[in-house]
Amino acid sequence: MLKITDMNVFYGHIHAIQGISIQVQKNEIVSIIGSNGAGKSTLLGSIAGIIKKTSGEITFEDNQLPAHSYEIVKLGVILVPERRRIFPNLTVNENLKMGAYLRNDNLEIEKDLEEIYRLFPILKKRTKQYGGTLSGGEQQMLAIARGLMSKPKFLMLDEPSLGLAPNLTEEVFLKIKEINQIGITILLVEQNAFKALEIASRAYVLENGRITYSGIGTEMLDNPNIKNAYLGV
Amino acid sequence: MFLQTMVTGLGIGSIYALMAMGYCLVFSILNFSNFAHGAMIMLGAYVGFLFCSIIGLSFFWSLILTAIITGILSIINERLAYRTLREKSAPSLYLIITAMGVSIILENLVYSTIGSNFYSYPKIFSRNYIEIFSSTIGLIDIYSFFVSIICIILLHLFLNYSKMGIAIRAGVSDPVAASLMGANFNVLIRNVFFLSGIFAGIAGVFMGFRYMVYPQMGWITNKAYIAAVIGGLGSLPGAIIGGLILGIIETIVSVYISSVVRDVFSFSLLILILLFKPLGLFGVKLEDKM
Ligand SMILES: Nc1ncnc2c1ncn2[C@@H]1O[C@H](COP(=O)(O)OP(=O)(O)OP(=O)(O)O)[C@@H](O)[C@H]1O
Ligand SMILES: [Mg+2]
Numbered sequence: 001m002l003k004i005t006d007m008n009v010f011y012g013h014i015h016a017i018q019g020i021s022i023q024v025q026k027n028e029i030v031s032i033i034g035s036n037g038a039g040k041s042t043l044l045g046s047i048a049g050i051i052k053k054t055s056g057e058i059t060f061e062d063n064q065l066p067a068h069s070y071e072i073v074k075l076g077v078i079l080v081p082e083r084r085r086i087f088p089n090l091t092v093n094e095n096l097k098m099g100a101y102l103r104n105d106n107l108e109i110e111k112d113l114e115e116i117y118r119l120f121p122i123l124k125k126r127t128k129q130y131g132g133t134l135s136g137g138e139q140q141m142l143a144i145a146r147g148l149m150s151k152p153k154f155l156m157l158d159e160p161s162l163g164l165a166p167n168l169t170e171e172v173f174l175k176i177k178e179i180n181q182i183g184i185t186i187l188l189v190e191q192n193a194f195k196a197l198e199i200a201s202r203a204y205v206l207e208n209g210r211i212t213y214s215g216i217g218t219e220m221l222d223n224p225n226i227k228n229a230y231l232g233v
Numbered sequence: 234m235f236l237q238t239m240v241t242g243l244g245i246g247s248i249y250a251l252m253a254m255g256y257c258l259v260f261s262i263l264n265f266s267n268f269a270h271g272a273m274i275m276l277g278a279y280v281g282f283l284f285c286s287i288i289g290l291s292f293f294w295s296l297i298l299t300a301i302i303t304g305i306l307s308i309i310n311e312r313l314a315y316r317t318l319r320e321k322s323a324p325s326l327y328l329i330i331t332a333m334g335v336s337i338i339l340e341n342l343v344y345s346t347i348g349s350n351f352y353s354y355p356k357i358f359s360r361n362y363i364e365i366f367s368s369t370i371g372l373i374d375i376y377s378f379f380v381s382i383i384c385i386i387l388l389h390l391f392l393n394y395s396k397m398g399i400a401i402r403a404g405v406s407d408p409v410a411a412s413l414m415g416a417n418f419n420v421l422i423r424n425v426f427f428l429s430g431i432f433a434g435i436a437g438v439f440m441g442f443r444y445m446v447y448p449q450m451g452w453i454t455n456k457a458y459i460a461a462v463i464g465g466l467g468s469l470p471g472a473i474i475g476g477l478i479l480g481i482i483e484t485i486v487s488v489y490i491s492s493v494v495r496d497v498f499s500f501s502l503l504i505l506i507l508l509f510k511p512l513g514l515f516g517v518k519l520e521d522k523m
Contacts, residue, residue: 050409073415085410087403098403101396102415150415 001026001185002047002077002154007056009042009209016042017053017211024154029176029186031196031217033230034206040189041082044208047187048072049078060154074102076153080160084143087134092123095131095142095198099149109149117167119175137168144175148184155179156187163196173199195232197221205230237368238488239481244374246480247381247404252457253464253472255432261467262405262425265325266458268332269310271451272339273421273430277303277437278446279343282352285438292357294433294443296380300434307430310335316419319411336451344447352446377439384435385473388428392469459503465513474514 002024009017016039024030026134034040044132045051047058049069058065065072076185087095096116120141134142140160147155157176161169173195180186190196197203200217205226213226220226252274259267280302284295312389314335318327324428326327362369394397404411442455457472461477464471479499506513 048413050412068417069412070415070417073413079413081410085407085413087406087410089406090399090403094399094402097396097399098414098416101400109234146414165392 001028001061002187003057003059004047005057005059007043007046007058007114008054009039009046009051010054011042016209017046020056020206020209022204022211022212022214024185024187026185027180027183028201029188029199029217030181031188031200031203032206033190033193033196033203035230037065038206040206040207041158042209044079044158044187044189046080047077047156048081050079050081070102073150076140077150077156078150078152078154080143080147080157080158082158083162084139086131086134086139086142086146088130090131091128092131092134092142093127095146096123096149099146102150112149112151116148119148119178120145136163137165140164140168140172141175144172144179148179152184154185154187156189158189159191160188161190161192162226169195193226194221197226234244234368234488236366237370238484240368240370240374240378242481242484243477244371244377244480245443245484246477247378248436248443248476249456249480250473250476251381251384251432251436251439252454253460253476254385254469254499255429255436256454256457257461257467257472257496258425258429258432258471260424260461261469262401263315263319263325263328265328267429268454269314269335269339270332270429270433270457271454273303273307273310273433273451274437274440274454275343275448275451276306276339277434278346278441280434280448281438281439281441282354282446285357286352286355296435296438299438300431303434304427304430307426307433310430311422311426314478316422319422340448340451347448349448352441354442354446357442372438373443377443380435380439384432388469391428397421401425443493443495456499459499461511462503462506465515468513468515471513 001163005021007017008015020043032040032043042051046053047065049065049067049072056093060075060077067076087098090098095144096113103109122141123145126138131142144157144160146220160172160176164172169192176186176188177199188196188200197217197220203215203220204211205213213220213223255272256267259270277299281299283296283409284290284298285292290298314331315328318331358372361373362371392402400411400416401421401424403414404416404418406416411421440450456479460475461472462475463478464473464475482502483499487495
């Protein structure tokens, strides 16, 4: 569904992504794990069009991805960015409506809102509250929900468990599975390598801008090198 | 006397509020002082004069058409002067200097084509004043007050209930996140400049009607800046309240002290506020940044 070939990204002189090639098939959950500064967010940002790649090719359903993020969103490729980036001055309801910005099917949007509130009951009680006043966990749910409101085909999540208590992390991962089951392909970036590998059909390890391992998620859980470096065993 | 002072103050204040809102809209999304806003107000006064006096349209239609024209001019201003800088992510100081340049160019353009004559609008009401409780109340004050109120309400509805309005507020707080939702930032900016131009045009027509039309009348935006600072830079409700307060204070000073010290008073007020309450009356809390 999504295919990246030999992509390079520079920030000035910093070579953040160094010739990466990855693929994601339809209906998969693919995880990318890696330590701080490995280039995970840069990778997702380049797919979403908010970071300009220097070279390489990204295709989605066999077509080149367009240059601007607003055109990429139209194709159903959605990024839930690192640190959530909820609009603090918009209410929960308005944040969700922003997620549906490119849609014109108002009746469907109302239905999807109901559906979202069913999936994230926490949000339903807070529709009129400003985004900036939500707790971290609530903001994370809102960020994911806002991404879903755009009806994605391909959803990228950048560290959805960041700063969440263990029970909330558990809940977020359950939601991710649920979202995948309704037919949305998922590309997940996580610090929580154990959870990320457990949930993934396949996974990549990113180190200093390069892919160093790739394989089946559950098999990687048993790989001694990965255990050592990322699972702290 | 007091009632009359208050109504005049509110009338002038509501025009300041319009100017301050147009200025504030741009400030809150691009974080720079658009000093070309004054030139737009000046152009609005000329365009309104053209419609009202030369073509002979009614005041109402002159107001509407002028608003649309200055709205479009404001879009062109952004497209030609600011967009390239924005795309190079130039610091806002560059934008401010460019805006000053635009304002100088426009002012001199008017000088060299239309000339430095002062023009005054024709009479629009059969009488200029009405008597209420034995005070003489200027009809233009009432007119400008109600037009401003309508503009404020429409802007409020637009920003809070339309999809584009919500997107503009989203873009104000996080342009990148808004683009991740599919909003094209350039389109948001274009609409903000259109709105800002509309407010400039309406304010310009009222200013021209109330005083005179001449090339340097754009200096009046200083008042918009003072109003915005009183209310708290970047806050729309602040701009409105700031404008009204400034209008009332100025009128009181003119009436009870002297109209000569009016501007001295306004600028002293600006300095005092910047010194002692730099965030203005409304500060800028996240929720009401717009
Ligand atoms: N805007 C930027 N300008 C310069 N360098 C940057 C910029 N953004 C990221 N980098 C650098 O690029 C590298 C990759 O950063 P990136 O944010 O992609 O890492 P990450 O894997 O997401 O890390 P984390 O797990 O901490 O979120 C880092 O060395 C970082 O310092
Ligand atoms: Mg990151």
